[in-house]
Amino acid sequence: MGNDTAERTGADSIDQIAIEDLPSRAWDFIIVGAGPAGSVAAMELSRMGHSVMLVDRHWFPRTKICGDCLTPGAMRILQRLELYDVARKEGFHCSSMSIFSPAHIRIDVPGDYLTVRREILDQLLVRKALDMGVTFVRATAEDLEERAGQKVRVRFREGDAGHVARCCLLATGGGLSLARKAGIMTHSVASGAAVRCYVRSKLPLDRLVVACEPSVLPGYAWIFPVGTNLFNVGCGRFMYGHGESHINLHRIFRTFLEEFPLAREMMAQGKVETPLKGAVLRSGWQQAGPIAHGPCLGLGEMIGTTSPYTGEGIGKAMQSGVLAARLGHRCLLTGDMSTLHRYPTYLRQLGGLRYEGFKRTRKWFRRPWLVDFLARRINHSPYLYDAFASILQEKSDPAQVFSCRGVWRSLWR
Numbered sequence: 001m002g003n004d005t006a007e008r009t010g011a012d013s014i015d016q017i018a019i020e021d022l023p024s025r026a027w028d029f030i031i032v033g034a035g036p037a038g039s040v041a042a043m044e045l046s047r048m049g050h051s052v053m054l055v056d057r058h059w060f061p062r063t064k065i066c067g068d069c070l071t072p073g074a075m076r077i078l079q080r081l082e083l084y085d086v087a088r089k090e091g092f093h094c095s096s097m098s099i100f101s102p103a104h105i106r107i108d109v110p111g112d113y114l115t116v117r118r119e120i121l122d123q124l125l126v127r128k129a130l131d132m133g134v135t136f137v138r139a140t141a142e143d144l145e146e147r148a149g150q151k152v153r154v155r156f157r158e159g160d161a162g163h164v165a166r167c168c169l170l171a172t173g174g175g176l177s178l179a180r181k182a183g184i185m186t187h188s189v190a191s192g193a194a195v196r197c198y199v200r201s202k203l204p205l206d207r208l209v210v211a212c213e214p215s216v217l218p219g220y221a222w223i224f225p226v227g228t229n230l231f232n233v234g235c236g237r238f239m240y241g242h243g244e245s246h247i248n249l250h251r252i253f254r255t256f257l258e259e260f261p262l263a264r265e266m267m268a269q270g271k272v273e274t275p276l277k278g279a280v281l282r283s284g285w286q287q288a289g290p291i292a293h294g295p296c297l298g299l300g301e302m303i304g305t306t307s308p309y310t311g312e313g314i315g316k317a318m319q320s321g322v323l324a325a326r327l328g329h330r331c332l333l334t335g336d337m338s339t340l341h342r343y344p345t346y347l348r349q350l351g352g353l354r355y356e357g358f359k360r361t362r363k364w365f366r367r368p369w370l371v372d373f374l375a376r377r378i379n380h381s382p383y384l385y386d387a388f389a390s391i392l393q394e395k396s397d398p399a400q401v402f403s404c405r406g407v408w409r410s411l412w413r
């Protein structure tokens, strides 16, 4: 679990200061966690004229366990941040995605798909934040202390006194210990877990592949090209409660490599380049309990912004960064920190997540025969095919497809 590197890597490193070298001063915002959620919030706040300290426990660039695939929502934000062109140059572009049902019925969905390795993407985001005046620091935040509801002191493992800010944003990803200390998060059950590794192979594949193998359901495995002859390969499972914490994803992944024809072909022409590593996924923010507490907000994966259907969370993490920044700015502008309690209302703007529809979808994924049946219907019904394609484009509610009504309509459309 966790990230692959914690050491400073030299040549590629960016302007990140050790906390011990940072003179003490008061900040408008301290943002803990420089993943997509934290970096985007930092950029937005700095653009609005605030002093911002962005802090991460790793020296950058650092790797992050991820499938590296950007959803249309993520691409839209990158466009807004004027980072899309450079991300596309650094990443791998595909114009089709193939989804395989348990019985290997294939659905091809043309589209604009982009993969960017996370050490590259997250570095691009942090660089942009630095360009906008953010101070980027290396330190591990360990504790928070509210000061009369108007300020917060963040303590770090390195150094003693900590740093004070008018508002603190927590964007620590899957890790909840800091959130719990801040009293932000009460819902601690992960909604899924996933593993991935990189495979170097001569397999001529220029599309994204998603496989709903029987051994992986309820969940899916993927083969995503991320560069010439390089693939991000992994699998993830939905979890429905504490009872499923025993799932052995390493074994499921091995079965996938042995049983899925394209994976077998890929392995016959190549080899695994990095160890298989995993992390939890957190979805369903509406169950997260109080998400605004004192002058402190949680954002990104930490509060469960990741899609419970696809496991994709980069775009939603960035969107939550924008929303938290907007609200934080408003509070500091008016001096009324109680406005932070409107955060849940702000987050509802992430309605594009359509969590309820997604949750229903997960039930369908428990039955291989149902997924096969649906795959056949999608290939036969233009109505269902279009609806399915528009879910992948994050334009419609999954309940349109994964519902009795959806299947019923597909019988004559």
Ligand SMILES: Cc1cc2nc3c(=O)[nH]c(=O)nc-3n(C[C@H](O)[C@H](O)[C@H](O)COP(=O)(O)OP(=O)(O)OC[C@H]3O[C@@H](n4cnc5c(N)ncnc54)[C@H](O)[C@@H]3O)c2cc1C
Residues within 6 Å of the ligand: 003, 032, 033, 034, 035, 036, 037, 038, 055, 056, 057, 058, 064, 065, 066, 067, 068, 069, 070, 071, 139, 140, 141, 142, 171, 172, 173, 174, 175, 178, 193, 194, 195, 196, 234, 278, 279, 280, 281, 299, 300, 301, 302, 306, 311, 312, 313, 314, 315, 317
């Ligand atoms: C195997 C796997 C595959 C996935 N594939 C995809 C995909 O293809 N597409 C997609 O969109 N999403 C994918 N996801 C989900 C995606 O990775 C997350 O939703 C996304 O990274 C969340 O962003 P974030 O900014 O909230 O958190 P993160 O990206 O996790 O960033 C959190 C940051 O906080 C730092 N941090 C943590 N604790 C502290 C602390 N105490 N002090 C200082 N710093 C701290 C960490 O070092 C890290 O840099 C995948 C997840 C997994 C596990």
